[in-house]
Amino acid sequence: MLVTQQPVLRRFWYGLMPMGDLAAGPKAFTLLGENIVLWLDADGKPAAVQDRCCHRTAPLSMGFVDKGAIACGYHGWTFDRDGKCIRIPQQANVPPRIRVPAYRCEERYGHVWVCLGEPLTGIPEVPEFGRPGYRVIDEFSDTWDCNVMRLIENAFDNAHFSYVHAASFGNQAQPEPASLTITQKEWGFVMDTVVPVRNDERLKATLNMDVAETMRTYQKTWWMPFSVMMRLSYPNGLVHVICAMITPIDDKRLQFTQFVVRNDTEAEAPAASVIAWDKQVTSEDRIFLSRCDWDVALDLRAPDEFHMAADRPGLEVRRRLLELLRQHGETEVRLPGRAVSGPQSMAAE
Numbered sequence: 001m002l003v004t005q006q007p008v009l010r011r012f013w014y015g016l017m018p019m020g021d022l023a024a025g026p027k028a029f030t031l032l033g034e035n036i037v038l039w040l041d042a043d044g045k046p047a048a049v050q051d052r053c054c055h056r057t058a059p060l061s062m063g064f065v066d067k068g069a070i071a072c073g074y075h076g077w078t079f080d081r082d083g084k085c086i087r088i089p090q091q092a093n094v095p096p097r098i099r100v101p102a103y104r105c106e107e108r109y110g111h112v113w114v115c116l117g118e119p120l121t122g123i124p125e126v127p128e129f130g131r132p133g134y135r136v137i138d139e140f141s142d143t144w145d146c147n148v149m150r151l152i153e154n155a156f157d158n159a160h161f162s163y164v165h166a167a168s169f170g171n172q173a174q175p176e177p178a179s180l181t182i183t184q185k186e187w188g189f190v191m192d193t194v195v196p197v198r199n200d201e202r203l204k205a206t207l208n209m210d211v212a213e214t215m216r217t218y219q220k221t222w223w224m225p226f227s228v229m230m231r232l233s234y235p236n237g238l239v240h241v242i243c244a245m246i247t248p249i250d251d252k253r254l255q256f257t258q259f260v261v262r263n264d265t266e267a268e269a270p271a272a273s274v275i276a277w278d279k280q281v282t283s284e285d286r287i288f289l290s291r292c293d294w295d296v297a298l299d300l301r302a303p304d305e306f307h308m309a310a311d312r313p314g315l316e317v318r319r320r321l322l323e324l325l326r327q328h329g330e331t332e333v334r335l336p337g338r339a340v341s342g343p344q345s346m347a348a349e
């Protein structure tokens with residue numbers, strides 16, 4: 001699927017970056033191939049319009065914020081958060097038809113969320129956020145040379161721990177993936193699984209548990225199309241909720257922004273250790289995911305890849321997204337020559 005060529009994907013909310021990233025001025029971002037500019041309006045709320053001035057096409061992100069509106073750096077035309085031009089410094093009147101496309105933009109969980117179209121659903125819910133006894137740790141916001149589908153599938157893949165994460169929590173002596181259950185939801189699914197983890201010294205510092213191995217109970221929620229909330233709980237009562245905003249920049253790149261919500265304290269586990277551990281784990285994934293093909297087939301009849309039984313959650317993501325496309329009158333767009341046009345042999349199970 002070429003994510004930039006499927007219009008229905010524009011109808012979901014995507015987490016782009018921490019609010020703090022807008023403190024210094026306007027910021028450019030590319031979402032699903034669309035260049036946008038983000039800034040803070042007069043109320044401190046995030047705003048988003050197309051990053052192209054409708055005068056001579058200069059990027060508005062090269063401009064500046066003027067009383068909560070975005071001013072173009074080239075001739076000073078100024079636009080409000082609805083995209084309406086409110087000032088042309090060189091003349092007294094502003095014809096009302098002068099505007100740039102504006103997008104829905106909101107703050108949630110201390111992050112900036114944008115939807116490029118009419119939203120089909122809301123921003124993913126994180127029940128633990130703001131709950132008494134829980135703290136929030138902003139972990140990172142990084143650009144990866146990787147297709148979004150690769151990272152989504154990886155998030156639900158129990159079969160890679162013993163290999164990709166052999167240097168952290170994976171146990172190479174136990175390559176058999178833990179069993180799992182999937183519960184379908186209207187806008188995604190919930191996957192439950194319990195996984196043994198090697199409690200490496202760095203992990204011990206974040207779990208506050210001095211044992212060689214422990215069990216991690218996962219409840220992972222897939223929010224269609226590309227958000228993941230993973231609730232990890234441990235025998236000592238620790239709950240670590242990972243909120244992963246996996247946002248498609250274009251077909252080949254993604255912005256991966258992550259924060260966690262935990263029911264412990266800084267004295268029990270320093271935030272720096274928690275961040276360092278999660279960065280270690282995701283960096284292990286990144287090495288592989290950024291080298292995999294970026295045009296991922298939703299249609300399982302495509303001959304590009306073979307599958308195994310343990311791939312079930314990822315295949316479920318593909319099936320549901322293909323169904324979404326069909327519901328909205330779209331067919332899967334792929335690189336030339338790759339689209340499945342008729343019956344083909346099924347890839348092996």
Ligand code: FES
Pocket residue numbers: 053054055056057058072073074075076077
């Ligand atoms: S290009 Fe933006 S004001 Fe002229």
Ligand SMILES: [Fe+2]
Pocket residue numbers: 154160164165281285
């Ligand atoms: Fe992983």
